[in-house]
Amino acid sequence: MRVLILDNKEKLSKKVAEIVAKRINDFNPTEDKPFVLGLPTGSTPIxxxxxxxxxxxxxxxSFKNVVTFNMDEYVGLDENHEQSxxxxxxxxxxxHIDIKKENINILDGMAKDIKLECARYEEKIKSYGGIHLFLGGVGEDGHIAFNEPGSSLMSRTRDKELTEDTxxxxxxxxGGDVTKVPKLALTVGVGTIMDSNEVLIMANGTKKAEAIRRGIEEGINHMWTISMLQMHRNAIIVIDEEAANNLMLKTYKYFKDIEKDNIK
Structure with missing residues (x-):
């Protein structure tokens, strides 16, 4: 696991964008050989x-030959709903980019058969040979996508009840109204994410500091799904100084030292 610690969320965002662009350019995608990119929603990736x-x-x-798969979608929200x-x-x-609409894949939260929709999504990912780079954020409780605490580390794309905290x-x-938030979502599984060639998780702010500590310094635990990255062959966590607050000093110094040439 690699951990990049940047000064603030602005530098973090710039670094993550540079990494994504480099992976696409190095792959040199074509129409017959697209780069497959997993994408998140939420405030972190904006x-x-x-x-x-x-x-x-x-x-x-360029995103002309990039195929995207989003992590999740609420159940019951039409795609035109402002919070979908x-x-x-x-x-x-x-x-705002040059991506082809037919290359965009997002789970259908209005599907009549959500089990079938999840199975379809998994199969479509496999049809491209898997995801090259999966970009994601992390929740305060350590969840990635909507893989809430307690999710199986072998889970696949499925419907998932959301916790009260989420x-x-x-x-x-x-609008601050919890009654308007859907209680169910469709989400890629932990196993789905782990199948990706590379996983890049980003986090900023002190509210994410405990999840980052648990994911980096403690053991693998399904109550903190971010910890799965310890088992991934090619995982990167990119955080700002505030999200690093709960790391032990020796952990902090270790990653700052070995990645010093990669955070400029």
Whole structure:
């Protein structure tokens, strides 16, 4: 596991965008051999998407031959609902880059058969040979996507009931009204994410500090799904100084030292 510690969320976002762009460019994707990118929603990646949009406008990276798979979607929200992840992704990112609409994949929270929808999603990921880079954030309780505490570390794309903590945190997007937050979501599984060639998790702020500590310094535990990254062959965690607050000093110094040439 690699851990990059940046000064603040702005530098963190710039670094993550640079990594994503480099992975795409190094892969040199074509229509017949696309780069497959897993994407998150939420507040953490917003600045990353802004940075990627700017890189795209400058011609530093193209998404013409990139296929995307989003991590999750609420059950019961139409794709035109302002709080659906479909809406978020198009407004925040897809509408501003040169990606082909047919290359965008997001779980359908309005599917009549959500079990079938989840199975379809898994199969479509496999049809591309898997995901090259899965980008994600982490919740305050250590969850990745909607793999809440207690999720199986072998789980696949499925429907998942959301915890009260997640509903409360996400209520800020619903005018602070917890009753408006969907109680069920569709999400890629921990196993789905772990199958990716590379996983990059980002976190900023003191509220994420305990999840980061648990994921890096403690053992693998399904109550903190971020800890799964300890078993991944190619995992990167990119955080700011505040998210590093709970790390032991020797852990902090170790990663700052070995990654000093990679955080500029």
């Amino acid at each position: 600045l990353v998407y802004k940075e990627l949009i700017e890189l795209n406008k400058k011609g530093a990276v 992840y479909h809406y978020f992704m198009y407004e925040t990112f897809f509408n 509903i409360l945190v996400n209520s800020r997007f619903f």
